[in-house]
Amino acid sequence: MKKQQLILPLVGLLLLVSHTATSQSFPFKLPKEKPNQPLSAAMNRNYENYTAPRPEDNELYTQFKYTEIKGLDYSNHDGTITRRDPSKVIFENGKYYVWYTYRETPTPPKGAKSATETIPSADWDLAEIWYATSTDGFTWKEQGVAIPRPPKPNLGHRSVATADILKWKDKYYMYYQGFSEASGLRGDDCPVLMSYANSPDGPWTATNTIVIPNGPKDTWDQYSIHDPYPLVYNDKIYLYYKSDFDGKPNLVRMQGLATADNPYGPFTKNPLNPVLTSGHETTLYPFKEGIAALTIRDGNEHNTIQFAKDGVNFEIAALVELMPTAAGPFIPDAFTNTKDGRGITWGLSHFTNATTWDKNHAILVRFDCDLSQDLEDPQMKKHHVYHRPEIYFKQGLSDTQRERIRKENETLQQKH
Numbered sequence: 001m002k003k004q005q006l007i008l009p010l011v012g013l014l015l016l017v018s019h020t021a022t023s024q025s026f027p028f029k030l031p032k033e034k035p036n037q038p039l040s041a042a043m044n045r046n047y048e049n050y051t052a053p054r055p056e057d058n059e060l061y062t063q064f065k066y067t068e069i070k071g072l073d074y075s076n077h078d079g080t081i082t083r084r085d086p087s088k089v090i091f092e093n094g095k096y097y098v099w100y101t102y103r104e105t106p107t108p109p110k111g112a113k114s115a116t117e118t119i120p121s122a123d124w125d126l127a128e129i130w131y132a133t134s135t136d137g138f139t140w141k142e143q144g145v146a147i148p149r150p151p152k153p154n155l156g157h158r159s160v161a162t163a164d165i166l167k168w169k170d171k172y173y174m175y176y177q178g179f180s181e182a183s184g185l186r187g188d189d190c191p192v193l194m195s196y197a198n199s200p201d202g203p204w205t206a207t208n209t210i211v212i213p214n215g216p217k218d219t220w221d222q223y224s225i226h227d228p229y230p231l232v233y234n235d236k237i238y239l240y241y242k243s244d245f246d247g248k249p250n251l252v253r254m255q256g257l258a259t260a261d262n263p264y265g266p267f268t269k270n271p272l273n274p275v276l277t278s279g280h281e282t283t284l285y286p287f288k289e290g291i292a293a294l295t296i297r298d299g300n301e302h303n304t305i306q307f308a309k310d311g312v313n314f315e316i317a318a319l320v321e322l323m324p325t326a327a328g329p330f331i332p333d334a335f336t337n338t339k340d341g342r343g344i345t346w347g348l349s350h351f352t353n354a355t356t357w358d359k360n361h362a363i364l365v366r367f368d369c370d371l372s373q374d375l376e377d378p379q380m381k382k383h384h385v386y387h388r389p390e391i392y393f394k395q396g397l398s399d400t401q402r403e404r405i406r407k408e409n410e411t412l413q414q415k416h
Contacts, residue, residue, distance in 0.1 A: 034048070049317070060318045062370045072364060074363060086100045089329065095135050096135070108361065121183050121184045124183065128146075128160060164229050173230070188226075188244070189224060193206065212225050279294075328349065
């Protein structure tokens with residue numbers, strides 16, 4: 001009887017220990033909702049920082065697919081013609097429209113010291129804003145110049161570039177950078193200008209006034225206001241932009257925001273600027289109740305997609321790869337003041353290394369993705385991309401690095 005009385009409590013204790021261990025262990029099947037149990041910092045992030053714990057269920061995660069577009073000529077890729085920095089794609093008059101930086105010069109870029117009135121210093125120097133149309137997004141027909149360089153001494157007489165489009169109350173507004181000297185001679189410190197039209201086919205009328213002024217001395221945007229990118233949000237025009245600053249040893253690039261009640265301004269800079277700490281180009285779109293951002297290149301948080309419920313305070317929502325450079329997505333609700341942004345599935349971007357640097361020019365390409373509430377494409381949700389060995393070998397050591405390693409080996413051998 002005593003032995004039986006002893007065994008029964010031991011069995012109960014073992015069952016209790018077993019149950020406790022099981023209940024505290026993380027389950028084999030990943031829960032869709034955050035489980036009510038102690039979690040590591042990494043597991044907490046997995047549930048709190050992303051829209052879903054698995055990438056394939058995260059509406060702000062995607063792979064990017066690229067397609068060479070048809071219909072545009074590049075003079076046998078000799079560097080004399082470039083097309084880069086596409087605007088958002090819009091759909092009007094039964095077709096898609098896109099605007100971009102277009103340069104056609106006698107030579108490829110030669111640098112600031114060799115630049116003349118006909119020889120460009122940089123790929124975007126001596127450029128105009130041209131546009132093209134398409135019925136399918138793959139084959140494009142170039143329509144010619146939209147916004148030419150104005151005559152001296154007007155702002156932008158050296159180059160007009162990096163345009164983006166706004167539709168506001170059935171009229172069209174183009175924001176762009178206006179260069180008055182060659183890039184590389186502090187010519188990158190160019191202001192944002194604006195032209196307007198009653199039709200996406202123009203004609204465009206330039207206001208010849210600065211839309212967003214540079215910041216005061218010793219502030220982050222005292223020199224550069226680049227990549228103007230307008231959206232309609234919260235009954236206002238939200239115009240995001242990039243600035244270059246610091247410069248020790250390399251420029252830091254971050255994103256700011258300015259808002260206005262009408263396309264002419266005045267634009268008020270957000271007091272929390274910069275609102276994004278990373279990203280070389282500026283690409284955003286309405287998503288659900290807020291704004292999503294493709295944070296491309298540069299900074300601690302590059303290669304991320306971020307989200308801000310208020311369009312200002314962005315948080316990382318996904319880590320991605322092979323992001324489109326200077327992306328201009330097709331955003332059907334970019335100007336509708338939506339409170340439930342549907343997302344994006346495709347757009348245009350550019351490749352700047354189409355050939356060798358002595359023939360430096362950029363080409364426009366199409367990218368596709370699944371960053372939409374209305375698309376479910378499992379192929380776009382794969383966790384990684386396989387690269388062939390030659391892709392990695394191209395990221396090889398420089399001669400300087402090899403010499404450093406040789407000396408390190410030599411020193412180590414001498415010590416032993």
